Amino acid sequence: MPNYCRLTNHQMIIHKLNHHLLQKTGVTIVAIALYLSATIPQKSLANTPANPQLLSQSPAAFVPRNVSTGSQISLNGRNLSGAWLQQLQPKNPVKIYISDAALRQLLGIDLLSTNNPGRQPIEWFSSNNQPLILSANLWRGYRYLDVTNLATAAGWQMQAQGNTLVIVTPSTQVRNISENLNPGSVPQIVLDLDRPTPWQIQQGLPIKTLQDDPNAPTPNNAAPTNREWKITLDAIADSSLIQRYTPPPATSPDLLKQSQTSASLIQKVEVVNNQTVITLSVPLDLSLQATTINNPHRLVLNLRPDALKPKNINWARGLQWRQDFVNLGTDRFGIVWLEVNPRTAGLAIKPIWATANTLVGTAPLIQTAQKDLAVAAINAGYFNRNNRLPLGAIRRDGQWLSSPILNRGAIAWNDAGQFYFGRLTLQETLTTSSNLRSPILFLNSGYVQSGIARYTPAWGQTYTSLTDNERVFIVQNNKVTNQFVGDKAGQTNFPIPPNSYLLVFRGNAISQASQLTIGTDVQITTGTTPGEFNRYPNIVGAGPLLLQNGKIVLDAQSEQFSNAFITQKASRSAICTTANNTVLIAAVHNRVGGSGPTLAEHAQLMKLLGCVNALNLDGGSSTSLYLGGQLLDRYPNTAARVHNGIGIFLQPR
Template structure:
């Protein structure tokens, strides 16, 4: 059983010393991180102790933990975040239909741990985790200290791995699937493999293709997809184990950047190989390897004898179906759809290998949210709640909003960090819809709506002259008049250099601000009024002199969106009434974006009122889905109505303090997202 020491005077709830330096150190080591904001100072309770940092054999890892000593008749309950255990200690979470009981696997047959939700984490009770009989646990303030006797590597070998040939890259560069088998004298912990931020090219330098953008203000110079040579990415897996002197003596080449074995069945090292290497220090061993795009390592464990198995292959995703909380189910699996393109290569392949199925499969991560449950609430979440400019990782945004579930949201301009699409929160337009693009809308006792949306605003003078407005609180720039209110922030800074600013207070124009004057760099937005920004139409200024009284009319199209307090936009709209209605051109996405194949995020609703938060990654043999392929995937998941969200490096699906779909180091900052809160009803 666990040994837990509770020394007097250790109930200290202050943050650990110099947390920023520790977090910087963890970043360098490639460990999973929680943001500094997550290290909140908990309330004092003599029977409870909690924190966000665990020290394992002297190494710091950010994992939420909780100790409960309130029941004097039972053992002290030591609880650690479920996904934190999986990603940082190598304890696999198995399928479950009971959110309070979590089956696990760790070097043995499965066992079951009790689970408890304490917002925003789901904790697993390790008190009866018999496989950890030699672990010693001692809480030290906001840090949990765990001492585990390090295992010893008894042997290590590598062997070829057979996979479906259709999942291998169809080009001249060969990457061989492999299995690394590490035999140990006892079970040990390991951290899920993490990729290095830097990538390196194989021996043949790639031909760069022009970047594709979802920013409708930018046109790509070349819309034709260009062939790109895969770029290798370095990964590493760290395990709490040392190497025996004999293994070190017999195999000194293990410490060189080369293949781990002299097996005659393997291709000799070449610039396009996985570059496997082994490093050992301070009772830890790090296995390093390089992978092509779309590949990830799969780690499993076995006993009799104890073995850690690392499979390097393109079809990496392990299916999961876990009821995480009542009304929140975590799913992941490969979804197969018919191939939509008949290239010369694929046609020849069907002629030569007619039995090969003409389907594509995609690794899909999704959360099923039962929105009929009263304690589950949807909310827009923002990188900067006080103004529209800003970006941050979805993990930081979700932690700031104190929601356990989130997915990235709408488009934005990465240069100025301003939104490009609808954000309505509690009836306030933080950013208006643009270009008739798709949105999702919700409200209390209202059905979720998804459709294309326009906000029409018109100014009318006392003489009856009307002026249609382009956009409200938006970074999208078109010739005409746009309006900015205090929901944009306390002030407005010109987005381009050809703007004329009109100040309106109490429905009357009070002054002009010339674009070339110093005062135009930052203009305060009146709390009892708004700013009108005139772009590309200077003749309109003569029609709106100082003193003009204005009346504002505002209406959504379709009108049913007018009474929805919360709206989040992205696009294009993918499905309605279980039918694909994709029309990216109607929503004015540029042709390159329409044709692009990329990692994608989406949101959908099923006929039984289940909300789907979906992240789709690269198919095993290449790129992510096109918009049409994404719609087909969502059909397979049972979607009735569906909307595409911002994608690519923005794609991120968050649950209980962690990303489900990708390593932390690969996530890009985003502007906004959709959060799921669990409230006390």
């Protein structure tokens, strides 16, 4: 190992270098760590010894000292979201850690399979036979990878500035762009670079392509045939490459027809803000599978119906990230799932929802998980997309937040790692001193029927009428303290004072409201069917129930799902327990060359994964599997906002 110079011997040099860069770029970008480690041989990091202290710890045990952290990364002048951590070490270079999510999303670094949560192999313009290996540590919901040596070898300059980590990478050239579209082979696009550089892929919206005959316009109701993708590199393409893929001006029918019938997947190459942006039009049944190689430095894009890369990453203590194809008959389904050991010290599983202090609202699952500092999460129950209200059971730490509906499937669990699956009904009964005895149909629910409903402060500070002419009573200390008459739905707000709740009478139940006057004593009894659910402090409902005790028990009709929902082929989410008493949260999207699973196929797939008990969760565009700042199963811009989810929390031991 080379001898490192002491920091005190280089303060003046660093000051002058920072001053020079400030004059040139307007921002200081020198990282002391990079300057001090500039003499490290630029060889594979697989041979670079990691910090022995870090290697002796599991990721969850990492409690950094003398650190600064932030949530923004300035990459070559562009401000992006990304978690990072800087650690100052006496008599040693500064260490820079970046979350693995930010490395994947912003720089194009791919995580490879590993059985050691403290060491993460990566692919980033490296040899397949000798991948780079970075030290990994978990802290506050993110898994941070030590990029100090990687940055040195790649020539990055880094410096923390408040909440932002400034990264400047060396100037890079795109030397060539080539396509391999030979029949019978996998369509491929190869980008030749003069050095490694950050890159990103963005999946766009489905688009329509024109017919061969330019005079036969595509009907407005024609189904999309292709999807737009964008590849962005921190590199400059030569003007000849830009010209090669610049569509000719449509000055004549022949030129227009030529541009429309071109076999090229590349629609445009342009340089924007010192980045090369390549726009593709890709058939809907294909996705991009990206690989980087060295000698020469290349970004290789294969267009495949089976683009998912199998992975098995021991991501943290008690938490395994897996993705692979599962065969069902003649179909292959790509599945991404997390395997959780619920008995891991410091690990907890809890319901989460979008908005603090209210049950009204939706948000991207990434945002909800980060707000609650969850390490991992999956979308969970159903909700009304229009008014953003819950439509199913949510119970956390013994408190009912929202009641189940329609006797649908639910999962219940406790902090000891015990689980129960079944179809759930909540019975609440109202009894008053005026001899009124009546069922309360729903608690904090967006599901509306004629009858009595109840709303607690968990709903929010106010309740807005959901039907016309409601009668609303405030109950505090088991006594009616106020009453109101509503007007049109959505036009009247009623306060929900602390330590109280509202009783809302709708439809034919309004005739019973006259029996409640101010001062009436009120009692409510609560229980579940089956009664076994009463034993568990945490419950989430969705449905339909898929598996119980190793057997498929799917009966979506009894849970009042529509025939269209039952037979639909769509993306789906699920939670299950295995024979090994682990928990799986899984996202299933399309089969290779086709659409997602039906409910019946979904149940079979969960059984093939090793599930013994399984519950279907909300699916379609809601399907989202989160881990440490990233969605594992889809591009974030394609995921819908959701109301609630199931979060995985992991605290240091």
